[in-house]
Amino acid sequence: MLDLTYPAPKPKVIAGAKHDWELVIGLEVHAQVATKAKLFSGASTRFGAEPNSNVAFVDAGMPGMLPVINEGCVAQAVRTGLGLKAQIHLTSAFDRKNYFYPDLPQGYQISQLYHPIVGEGEVLVEMGDGTARVVRIERIHLEQDAGKSIHDMDPHMSFVDLNRTGVALMEIVSRPDIRGPEEAAAYVAKLRLIMLYLGTCDGNMQNGNLRADVNVSVCRPGAYERYQETGDFSHLGTRCEIKNMNSLRFIQAAIEHEARRQIAILEDGGSVVQETRLYDPDKGETRSMRSKEEAHDYRYFPDPDLLPLEIEQAWVDDIAAHLPELPDAKKARFLGDYGLSDYDASVLTADLDAAHYFEAVVAEAGDGKLAANWVINELFGRLKKEDHAIADSPVSPAQLGGIIRLIKAGDISGKIAKDLFEIVYTEGGDPARIVEARGLKQVTDTGAIEAAVDEIIAANPAQVEKAKANPKLAGWFVGQVMKATGGKANPAVVNQLVSAKLGL
């Protein structure tokens, strides 16, 4: 298998009023674990249920209730860790993060501060221009989600929905390796893709099942390299954390804005205050949520209701042995086995359904490059017109494979193939039968074509003279023959016969 190696992208440079600046970005991505039950209770995690209908006594913080770990969530975290080539910690532990809020019924969130289940890993983030950033993962820990406070239902009261309370989240923490807004968005997109492949998070950002806190600082060119050499963070600028963003577009816009805000402060001779900020997508700006001084003292301590979480290497090995092929491996295989271009391989692996579809077409048609062309150019284009997802494609891989097989056998021309595709798309049916039934089959019978060529040469003596003088004009005869045969003549055969008859 090919190893995917790319040069690193250049860091984004923002020109300030006085000089150039670079960005340093690290992300904490919160991914809801795809499981049926919550992290420490048997309550359902189904989205969109009636408020407060998916709530166990322990989720509501009732007296005397105790958490019991859901093994399925642990397996998903391990799976995610393995997918990010990360270290799996056989012993981890849960801590309580204490703060008061009505949607946090226990008065603490159970998290893993001191001993996370997953340690260091890495993610290859391709930028689509032949460069890619390797972003290091610092850790992944399991924690409980909070509920939802609803302030706009009543002028005097707030309401609380505990359905989400206690749902398992994975917090995936990156190192400050990301150097621009586009990289940040691409990083989140890649994490999302990997988790979709793994089946560990449904990646639904709109529902808040995947959201990110972004740490942004700015520095002068060269400073980041000094940080890299020394590991000394003091070479970097003071960071601000932008909380809770659930769109790739917002992530980019917020980083861009936040960097410019910091640059303006610094160039004015001021200093950036470390704080937590919120992004307002309507105004396109970030605003202060709380400063470092106002930061909560969470009083983390080991949760005495839970023993350390011990897992066995054999169990981890078993999960590892059953991991699906991941995006990088799939892409490398598409490049190596099918000879696809980097672009085509990226497009086809960026969506697991597309990759599966593509491979099913190849299995049918036996030609990777041709299959990639047809899937990306014809199928995707056609689906996009009607805003269909690939899963809803009216053309099955077997049908598209059938069309490609007909092209390869020389039974139909490329042009006819496109017409055939449209017929299959709108009307359905077996491509080979349609070709038979509608007489779309390409004419390769030399006799029939020869007759047509002779007829046209005989009818157009003036054109024959011109073509003999200028062989480029032979194309006119080819066109006429194709027209006469309803496009079904094999163009190669026509070319050859026209040249021969004209004595070119």
Added chain:
Amino acid sequence: MSELSRLTIAEARDRLAAREITAVELTEACLAQIEAADALGAFVHKTPEIALERARAADARIAAGEAKPMTGIPVGIKDLFCTKGVPSQAASRILEGFRPEYESTVSQQLADAGAVMLGKLNMDEFAMGSSNETSVYGNAVNPWRRGNDETALTPGGSSGGSASAVAADLCLAATGTDTGGSIRQPAAFTGIVGLKPTYGRCSRWGIVAFASSLDQAGPMTKTVRDAAIMGAAMMGHDPKDSTSADLAVPDFEAMLTGDIRGKVIGIPKEYRMDGMPSEIEALWQQGAEMLRDAGAELRDISLPHTKYALPAYYVIAPAEASSNLARYDGVRFGHRAKLAQGDGITEMYEKTRAEGFGPEVQRRVMIGTYVLSAGFYDAYYNRARKVRALIKKDFDDVFAAGVDAILTPATPSAAFGLGEMAEADPVQMYLNDVFTVTVNLAGLPGISVPAGLDAQGLPLGLQLIGRPWDEGDLLNTAYALEQAAGFVAKPARWW
């Protein structure tokens, strides 16, 4: 009839089995005693309807030949246990009106075994206290008095109501919980037996949490045999409690042979405290001699980190409590303060918790919050955890060297007068736990056995500490001590 409530569990079981009495008669006898004992303040919620219903069911079960050892036995349940549909408020105002939709595992196991719940028992608020004086219901009173002196004495705490009820024969036995001595100290103050099992033996599910790594339920009974019977019914693995041990519970009663020949009893020198009453010193000595006379070998041992136990305990327990009690915020259940116009969520929290928690609970929540706060965590909480590990190691070493059980006094004094400590530094009250907290910190089983009376006629107890998970052996040693001590005194009835 009134004599029936004086029975032990074992006696009642045998008489029920012999059809000499019925569970309904036994229950009615207890209910009558309870009605006449309001002065003791032991029962804070009475459940006669539930009791009689369960008694009738028990009689049917006995008639059908399906009785278990606890079938038909009337017991009281500490208010810390959540009991379905019955007020369960941990003796706190903040849980005013709270009737859980669920039953704690321990009380459910007792019910499943056929035990009859008579009602809920008084305690210190959230089990924080050693005198039952922090209860929102007002204190329970010790049925024992100093001779003819009418001064009301504490039954101890936090399981003061349980101790008072058992000692006064209002019920045959009661559940207690023990975080730093809350079963053993009140048992000692009232002349009954109190067993704190190994941490993890009894499920904590459905018991209002005080300090999760220390809390453990256990039986409070009239005899060691009863502790064996009731303890076995309370213990067992519960998948709903992650700290519950998946170990079989042996037939403890069958292990009560009284034969302790060859057993090694450790006498820890660190438990000889300055200023300890000579009577307690003497009782300890006598207890050791009794065990030696029964064939055990006495061995002087050292548990060098004992002196750090109390400070470590008063860091760890409040730290956990400060977090465990965060859920009492007035949002979902229990007390919510009346709010003024314009008050927001912060005012709701502050007013609710200020009104709902008594001063001792507030003190511990504040201590706990402080020791966990940034900048103090390492100096207090982390250091206390290290001390805890050393204390556990002290015990591990001693047991590894062949000691079977450790004998200590249960308390540094006999029961004191209610209100006597009101003006004292809270630390004076905390000193009550000095002999018992080590056992919680190390997660070991401990039992308090009544061993004699002081000069004023008040009961004194001795504590035996056993190897983890070996309650059977510990109970047998306690049984031998009980036989030798021959404690049969009962408080003179004044209520």
